[in-house]
Amino acid sequence: MAGAGPAGAAAARMLAIFAPDLRVLMVAPVEKRPCRGEVLSPLAPPVLRHLGLWSAFLAQGFAPSHHTFTAWGEAGLRSSEMLLEARGPAWRVDRARFDDWFASAASSAATRIDAKVSDLERDADGWSVDCGDGGRHAARLVIDATGRANALVRRQGRRARSQDRLVAAYAEGTTSEQTAPELLVEAFDDGWWYTMSLGEGRHAFVCMTDADIARGLRLNKPHGWHAALTKTHFISAIARKISRLDAPRLVAAGGRFAAMPVGFRLLCVGDAASAFDPISGHGVAKAMRSGVFAAYAAGDCLVRNDGTALDHYGAWVAREAAAYEAALREHYVSESRWADRPFWRRRCSDVSSSSSPHQ
Ligand SMILES: Cc1cc2nc3c(=O)[nH]c(=O)nc-3n(C[C@H](O)[C@H](O)[C@H](O)COP(=O)(O)OP(=O)(O)OC[C@H]3O[C@@H](n4cnc5c(N)ncnc54)[C@H](O)[C@@H]3O)c2cc1C
Structure with a gap:
């Protein structure tokens, strides 16, 4: 092994x-x-x-974790209640x-x-x-x-x-203020973000997009990462409570x-x-x-x-x-606000395309 x-x-x-x-x-x-x-x-x-x-x-x-909050497919925030989930919480x-x-x-x-x-x-x-x-x-x-x-x-x-060239631009920060501990996922024009509490005042903030878009946005640099963060509504509101953020790092995803x-x-x-x-x-x-x-x-x-x-x-x-590829496509298609943007177009036209030109 x-x-x-x-x-x-x-x-x-x-x-x-x-x-x-x-x-x-x-x-x-x-x-x-x-x-x-x-x-x-x-x-x-x-x-x-x-x-x-x-x-x-x-x-x-x-x-x-009994709730997940999502801003996906619409501007508002929706809560999935895992208290009502027969399999129990995450x-x-x-x-x-x-x-x-x-x-x-x-x-x-x-x-x-x-x-x-x-x-x-x-x-x-x-x-x-x-x-x-x-x-x-x-x-x-x-x-x-x-x-x-x-x-x-x-x-x-x-x-x-x-299947794609998805990457995660991951950064952690510290806050002394009380922030929501639950997972929050928010779509934006170039991909999606999530944030969650790591306990003891630590928070993770992650921007998910394709490798070529990440390069264009300079997500590996603090100024590019922060500029992308300002495109979100709910995630940036939590990030404003963070007193110190570490430098972002890119991870294949x-x-x-x-x-x-x-x-x-x-x-x-x-x-x-x-x-x-x-x-x-x-x-x-x-x-x-x-x-x-x-x-x-x-x-x-x-x-x-x-x-x-x-x-x-x-x-x-x-x-x-x-089965996963079919479910993934269905999920991405449910977000149609930026259907003409490369990140969303790639997923909504043919999610299983392995030879997509975006390197
Ligand atoms: C940004 C991001 C966020 C994610 N968030 C979630 C989430 O919230 N929930 C979730 O369920 N999943 C999440 N995932 C997915 C999850 O992390 C992986 O699916 C999971 O880690 C896979 O487990 P694994 O044991 O297959 O591989 P890994 O966890 O990658 O373990 C592989 C191991 O192999 C070892 N190894 C590597 N090369 C060699 C070698 N040559 N010889 C011997 N050992 C070697 C490594 O040291 C490592 O310990 C996320 C992934 C990413 C990228």
Whole structure:
């Protein structure tokens, strides 16, 4: 297994439960990542329960989120009440802290190497994996849980299909004033923004647009980022209460899909299999769920000699990605105020166009 994000950790945990006789080697760098505020959708708790980690998650003290506010498709602000949502609330998490907790709670039965997979080769029994630690490790099956790096699939000379060139211009700020803690999403002429409280007076402000538009707006520079912020109504009202904002940083955020090599004992999970536009709000829950399904497929293949298990998993990933693409298009089409602007035109005319010229 390469990677210990939500997908890799969930796969390791499920393998320990479903196929305890298998030896799992988890190759993942222990790294200090910047905090990033994210919301776990109501789809996450059922997966955590399935993994036997729900009580341990609650003990972490992350805040439940009962509303999401959106200014999308109309000038006013609308509230989605998750109190009325049968699946329960969403959860606001500091991703660095969530990932550290989940990786250590979920992978206690695996052997972990603090390294990155730098190379892998097929051999008669499966794979020979190089972690840059001086030796090679033999594996009957490998799981690519390296997120958007897609490290194992790339080593096989394959590239994920990009759906768009979405980027996030992310900045955090501090306020001493009371501000609304909930997630707020607001569309504007060049994309959309979201903001959410990270607790202890910290707030995240994120502008989502395409890479070429971000370059034109100079979103990586404070003056360009602030100029784009002034185009919003509700997000800029919250930002005015912020006393100090960090410099913005750009992060890749586009949708992408990696077709898994058929006939190889190589599974992709989480963002390494398919990365969703963050507007979906399901990235982490989807990553954990795919880790669970991949663990079942790996166990069926290696322990029960089921030759079809890996293909069934690959077909499920492809079906999930197709359903997501249809839902994504529907969501973007519901915002028609700036239909002639490049960001919206690209999504509303053909959201699945992978060869769009905007680089
Ligand atoms: C701006 C933005 C906002 C988002 N907001 C949300 C949100 O609010 N809610 C939500 O649910 N989702 C959100 N997402 C999506 C979510 O972050 C991802 O879907 C999720 O992190 C995917 O988990 P993963 O385990 O597949 O990959 P990752 O979390 O990316 O983990 C991959 C791991 O692989 C490791 N790795 C990389 N290369 C190698 C290698 N060669 N060898 C070994 N290990 C390696 C990395 O160190 C990392 O730990 C957002 C994404 C973006 C970009």
